[in-house]
Amino acid sequence: MTKKELLDAIHGRMIVSCQAVKGEPLYVEEKSVMYLMARAAKQAGATMIRTSGVRDVVAIKEETGLPVIGLIKIQYEGYDAYITPTMKEVDELVEAGADIVALDCTIRKRGDGTTINEFIAQIKEKYPDLMLMADVSNYEEGVNAWKCGVDIVGTTMSGYTPYTEAKDGPDYELMSHLAADLDIPVIGEGKIHSPEEAVKALSTGVWAIVVGGAITRPLEIAQRFMKAIAKAKGEA
């Protein structure tokens, strides 16, 4: 698929994030099971999947035949970013066949001393045709990534950096500001928990949205029910 075809396939739509990393209930050591979540997402009408780790990129592409936004979550010493922080992860994702590579593009400390701008430039030099999705936490980072030549900016990291407010729901404001000012697609991602929130997020003008935990993280879903019940009982 060309870059345009990939973008057209998701315009106005929901991408489903199917992720389970070590320690999560749906992470199974012996074998990826997230392809089953992706199967469900495809049956529901999803046209693209976001996932983490080489084995899930491979298994999900094999199962669904859908294009995949791939990332690798890994925490290195000296790095604040943990989403595809170095070229090693980019290489692995390219090798695995990810159609788009997502990486942390927040302006935080990188262990090798490079700036995020330098890292993006290195990736673009090595893989000129690779589509990049920049996961950012605020407006400035979105503009910066756009100027560095990424293809997509996502609001993924809003509320997950020390300098952004950790809200319980989506950052609609960031979505609409970035969507208004950037001339590349913006993806609204992070804490979209209900169909109503999904519709509202899309109405901010973003190109597409990503919904993850509310669909594919059973622990998170169950906890949300438990919390609401405890609150109603006056226990929380």
Ligand SMILES: CC(=O)N[C@H](C=O)[C@@H](O)[C@H](O)[C@H](O)COP(=O)(O)O
């Ligand atoms: C902050 C971070 O590490 N986000 C990760 C990025 O890929 C995932 O854990 C999220 O599930 C994803 O962004 C979708 O968001 P939500 O699950 O809230 O719909």
